[in-house]
Structure formats: structure tokens, C-alpha cells
Amino acid sequence: MSRIETPVTRLLGIDLPIVQAGMSWASSCAELPIAVSNAGGLGVIAAGPMRLPDLARTIEQVREGTDRPFAVNLPLYRRGAEEVMDLLAQMDIPVLIASQGGPRRYLSRFKDLGTLCLHVVAGEEHARKALDAGVDGLIVVGGEAGGHPPAALVSTLVMVRAVARFAPGTPIIASGGLADGAGLAAALALGAGAAQFGTRFLASTESSLHPAYKAAVVSAGVGDTLTVGRDLGVIRVLANDFAARMAELEHGGADVDKRRAHFASTSLRAAALEGDVAAGKVEVGQSAGLIDSILPAAEIVRRLVAEYADTVNGLPPVQEP
Known part of the structure; x- marks a missing residue:
């Protein structure tokens, strides 16, 4: 070895x-x-x-x-x-x-x-x-x-x-x-x-x-992730429906309760085990693009x-x- x-x-x-x-x-x-x-x-x-x-x-x-x-x-x-x-x-x-x-x-x-x-x-x-x-x-x-x-x-x-x-x-x-x-x-x-x-x-x-999660990693580019969760615990995730809505709330100045509700509306488990890569939290790094x-x-x-x-x-x- x-x-x-x-x-x-x-x-x-x-x-x-x-x-x-x-x-x-x-x-x-x-x-x-x-x-x-x-x-x-x-x-x-x-x-x-x-x-x-x-x-x-x-x-x-x-x-x-x-x-x-x-x-x-x-x-x-x-x-x-x-x-x-x-x-x-x-x-x-x-x-x-x-x-x-x-x-x-x-x-x-x-x-x-x-x-x-x-x-x-x-x-x-x-x-x-x-x-x-x-x-x-x-x-x-x-x-x-x-x-x-x-x-x-x-x-x-x-x-x-x-x-x-x-x-x-x-x-x-x-x-x-x-x-x-x-x-x-x-x-x-x-x-x-x-x-x-x-x-x-x-x-x-x-x-x-889930295979869908792995496929999402392989197909991602270096610019396809973003960070969301300001004031709630920042996470880096793949851009999807969940992340787009979260970013919209953050950039639009939504109050913390509204942002918290959306942040808690889905989970890593939903993507990782159930394969919901559109609405789940697909946590990946920028290196996915490599x-x-x-x-x-x-x-x-x-x-x-x-x-x-x-x-x-x-x-x-x-x-x-």
C-alpha cells in the first residue's frame, strides 16, 4: 500500500x-x-x-x-x-x-x-x-x-x-x-x-x-451551490426549489420567523434518503463541480x-x- x-x-x-x-x-x-x-x-x-x-x-x-x-x-x-x-x-x-x-x-x-x-x-x-x-x-x-x-x-x-x-x-x-x-x-x-x-x-x-442525490452531485457545476440560512445556521446546498425560495426570502428582507418556517419545511433526510432533490436540502460543497x-x-x-x-x-x- x-x-x-x-x-x-x-x-x-x-x-x-x-x-x-x-x-x-x-x-x-x-x-x-x-x-x-x-x-x-x-x-x-x-x-x-x-x-x-x-x-x-x-x-x-x-x-x-x-x-x-x-x-x-x-x-x-x-x-x-x-x-x-x-x-x-x-x-x-x-x-x-x-x-x-x-x-x-x-x-x-x-x-x-x-x-x-x-x-x-x-x-x-x-x-x-x-x-x-x-x-x-x-x-x-x-x-x-x-x-x-x-x-x-x-x-x-x-x-x-x-x-x-x-x-x-x-x-x-x-x-x-x-x-x-x-x-x-x-x-x-x-x-x-x-x-x-x-x-x-x-x-x-x-x-x-439516494441515487438521485448522487446524480445531482455528479451533474453539478462549480457555481451551482449557494449558502442559505442566515441567522438560522448557514448551510451550503445545491441550487434547487428549496434554496431558491430561501434565497428569495433572505434577499427580500423577510422576517426571521418566515425564513425559519421555510428553512424547517424540509430536511437533509428528504433529499438524502427519499431522493427529493428538488425540495430537500441537498448539502454539497463547491467541489461538486470537480x-x-x-x-x-x-x-x-x-x-x-x-x-x-x-x-x-x-x-x-x-x-x-
Whole structure:
């Protein structure tokens, strides 16, 4: 198996600096994390929408399917987050990725267990606080990302570099706008030790998404997403009927109650499981425009490595005068 060694791969015990994002419904399953971990990256179970028995069974299935490290992603705002943490502690997971909340809520109990703790941040202030709290590493998300990008929409190019500059030596995983090996090379050049790929793994054979969702990802262009949800929790979604109406309300100055009603009128589940890609929340990143095929996750990893090598080998050397 190929290896690309970085501070992040050494920390996590993986062969490649490739992390599959924890994506509600898409990786709320065993198949995708198993495939990515077995290919040398870090597979991630998305605990966000999962009931406790389903999550416990999925963790057991991943352990049966791979002897490589894997992670569980937990959005701390989800209902029953404390019960989920109890379960994850009992099951002694190797890596916890937490988002949408403060790390002091969980750090001591998991570090006492030997669990590696990565925290998702979307700004310099949050990154500083997470590091001060003692997290093992950061996933730094830029404005290109699907799902929940930073409200200020600062690009991955700038955000990752900013965090790497004020926290040299910190294990950083760059996320947002990355879909191929050139993106992986760019992430490492910025000072990250790995790249997280979300939308690219949405369009994998192992993701649990409805086929209509996957088809929408493949057919999207780089300009076909927009951010909506001002004052409600910004999300990046594919342009569709839901997003168009949401943007109309926001740009037209509708009051927050009217905007909240439309925002809550549909869900990610409607698109992800039921295939309603017209009226549902189709959360994808701008990198959808760089994706033109649905592939097995192991093949995605293989291509990322090959493209990374081609990119690095194709860079022009410095010529001395």
C-alpha cells in the first residue's frame, strides 16, 4: 500500500493523509468508513442522525470490517449528545471528531480513555480555544465546504493558512473545496497534514445516499451551490426549489420567523434518503463541480494518491540564477 507520511498520519496511525468527512446519512453506515480505512485513509461514521442502537451496531460492523483506525463524528448540538458520548466512551472508539460545540464538554473523559480527539473549527478564534482546551488536532473548514461552512465564508485557502501560521506544529486537516489529488497537494502546501474529502465521497458507491442525490452531485457545476440560512445556521446546498425560495426570502428582507418556517419545511433526510432533490436540502460543497463520476471509495483513494503524485512531480523546481 502507498504511504504519504505527515504529522496527521503519524498521529492517527493511517497510511495516507486522506480523511473521509462524517456526513449525515451518507456515512451513517459501515460500508463507506470500512472502505476508506481499508484503503489507507481515515473512515468516519456520521453519528449525527443515528439512533443509539444503530450507531452501536455500525461501530461493531466497522470493527469487524477493518483493523485500521476509524473515527466517529458527533455534532454536539444534536439531541441526546450526552447519551451518544456515553455510548462512544463505552465502545472505546479510537478517534472522536466533534463539531458544532465546545471541546471542554467532552475532552477529559475521552482523553482519559486514550481516544484521539479532533475538533472541527471554522474560524481562528474557535481554533485557538480548541487548542487551548487540549484537542489533539483540528479539522479546519473553509467557505467552499458543503453542510456547515463558516458564516463569514472565508476560503479554505486562507483559513487553513491562517491557522497553520498561528499554530505551527499543530496537526491540521484541511476541509472544503477539495476533490482530487491536486487539492490534497494544496492542503499539505498550506501547512495541513491531511485533507478531508466530503462531497467527493458523497459520490461513492458505498455512501448511503439516494441515487438521485448522487446524480445531482455528479451533474453539478462549480457555481451551482449557494449558502442559505442566515441567522438560522448557514448551510451550503445545491441550487434547487428549496434554496431558491430561501434565497428569495433572505434577499427580500423577510422576517426571521418566515425564513425559519421555510428553512424547517424540509430536511437533509428528504433529499438524502427519499431522493427529493428538488425540495430537500441537498448539502454539497463547491467541489461538486470537480466530480464527474460515482466510484468505489477505494478507487477514489487510489486516484487521490495518483493525482497527488502527478501534481507534486509536475511542480516546477526553483532555478538558481
